[in-house]
Amino acid sequence: MKFALINDCHILLHLPRSRLDDAIQTSVDKFESVMSWCSKNNLILLIGGDFTDRPRGWYVYKKIIRVFKKYSNVKVYAVFGQHCMFLRNTEATILDLLNQSNYLTILGNKPIIFKKEKIFLYGCSWGGEIPKAESKEDFNILVIHAPIAEAPLFPNHDYQDAKKFLKENMDYDLILCGDIHREFVIKYKNRMIVNTGPMLRLTAEAYSFEHEPNFKVYNTKTREVETIFIPHAPADEVLTREHIERQDEIDSMLDEFVTSMKEDFEVEADLISNIEKYLKENEISDSVVNIISRVMEE
Incomplete structure (x- = not known):
């Protein structure tokens, strides 16, 4: 039996600053290409969370419905990611209505x-x-949305190590995990954990310029996985770093300003302490000290 695997589709309800194209329509088109492939190849589609980028948006909901109606022969199973819900509330969301x-x-x-x-x-x-898992002898599949990764994405990143997670959940033969936008396939004792990476490149981080949107096809008989690339434009045609570079420029200017303020403060502090030291060491009269004090206060 074969399953198509994908996670973090992030079908958009708004236009992100990093995209140069009509990213809302692009996200819908990408999902349609996945559904089309599943329809032609008689595959069941598993979605590892964050199907949509926000929980509600009736404009894009209509577009999504049209795709499901067009490929009604495709069975789709999914879990909620945090982007699909309001905190922990899943009611009256796009995914809830589709269910x-x-x-x-x-x-x-x-x-x-x-x-x-x-x-x-x-x-x-x-x-x-x-x-x-109810039956350890049968083939068990887990679809999960959780911070499972091969490595931390930033300092103090709270995540679960992917290989360790696979080893600790021995009852599952295949695990599809979403949330972390990093593609990986890890095998251990004839078992596998998969993250397909994001369907849509949302940000202009370095990884987005390397990642090629795709989904996986897993064969339960052979226990092998195949990568199917989703049609997509080159990253430099649809992504812009202008807002990031502008923010970097602002941050740099702010750092320079703060540094100069610290230096000015230190110079002023040194001047005052040196004057006070001179007055004490040279036994300057109180009347002169008072005059100098008033000048320093001004």
């Missing part, structure tokens, strides 16, 4: 079971507890 309308199914502790293939499909949305 209620049977366009997709939200995964949870109770598995979706493919009896013939003996495959059990579980889900863990953002902030949830990892479900316990």
Whole structure:
């Protein structure tokens, strides 16, 4: 049995500063290309959270519905990412409505079971507890949205190590994890954890200029994964760093200003202390000291 895997689609409801194109339509088009491929190849699609960039947006909801209707033969299973919900509230969100309308199914502790293939499909949305697999002998899949990564993205980054996570959750043969926008495929004892990276390059960070949007196709019989690239423009045609460079310039100017202020303060402090030292060492009369004090105060 084959599954298409993708995470962090971030279908947009607004235009990010880093994009030069109509990023809202681009995000919808990319998702449609994934659905089209799944439809032609008879694949089940698993989404590892953050399907949309914000929980509500009825303008783009209509566009999403049209895609699901067009490829109604594709079964889609997903979990909630933090971008799909209001804090922990999942009600009346785009993903919730898609679930209620049977366009997709939200995964949870109770598995979706493919009896013939003996495959059990579980889900863990953002902030949830990892479900316990009912049958260790069968093929278990976990779709999860959590900060699982190969390495920290910044100092003091609170994350779960991907290889360690795979080793600690031995009951799962395949784990699809979303949240961290870094692509990786890690294997351990015939088991695998996958992050496809973001479907849409949202920011103009260095990684976005290297990453090629894709989804994976996993074969439960061979336990192998294949990468399918999603049509996309070169990064330098759709991404701009102008706002980042401008902010860097502002930060640099601010640093220079703060440094100069500190230097001026230190010079002033040294001058005052030197005058006070001179007055004490040279036994200057009180009347002169008072005059100097008034001048210094002014």
